[in-house]
Amino acid sequence: MRLFLSLCLLVLPGTALADACGPRLVATFSEGAPADRFTLTNTSDPGWSVTEVEIDLGPSRGRVIFDVTERGAGLSVYQPFEEATGTAVIADRSDVTDGDSLLTLRFSRFAPGDSFGFTIDLDDTAGFAPTVVSTDEIAEGRVRVRFTSDRGEATREGYFDDNSEADTGRLEGCFVS
Structure with missing residues (x-):
């Protein structure tokens, strides 16, 4: 087996598996009080800009919802959407x-290299600890991203994992020489 691997490395000397190529966004979620935080980072190759990000928490394990008002489906503490940090410029967002x-x-x-952070409160509806959203509760929530470049447009999606991160390039990969 070692001989086979050594031969493969000799045959492909200038080729190595790299990180995801092309368009890529990484979204992270952090539980906080009184507000939870999302950070979106464009980790794309040069030229790929993010035009739209859709965060769908419906498929999450905890059936997580946005808790943005004092009255409604959310529990106890609430926090509306607020821009927090970053270099990306938001043009519009859906009403929550x-x-x-x-x-x-x-x-x-x-x-590429820009980020956008915002705060908002999340609650789970699956009967865990409703006012504290843990990493396994947000897991399986979906992030769908539209990108544009001079090469065209692309749509990628990723799912929050047990570390509260969704990476639209996690399953992508390319070879570079």
């Missing part, structure tokens, strides 16, 4: 009402 599980953000500028 208490109990929604879908949020869409549109950007006028979100180049």
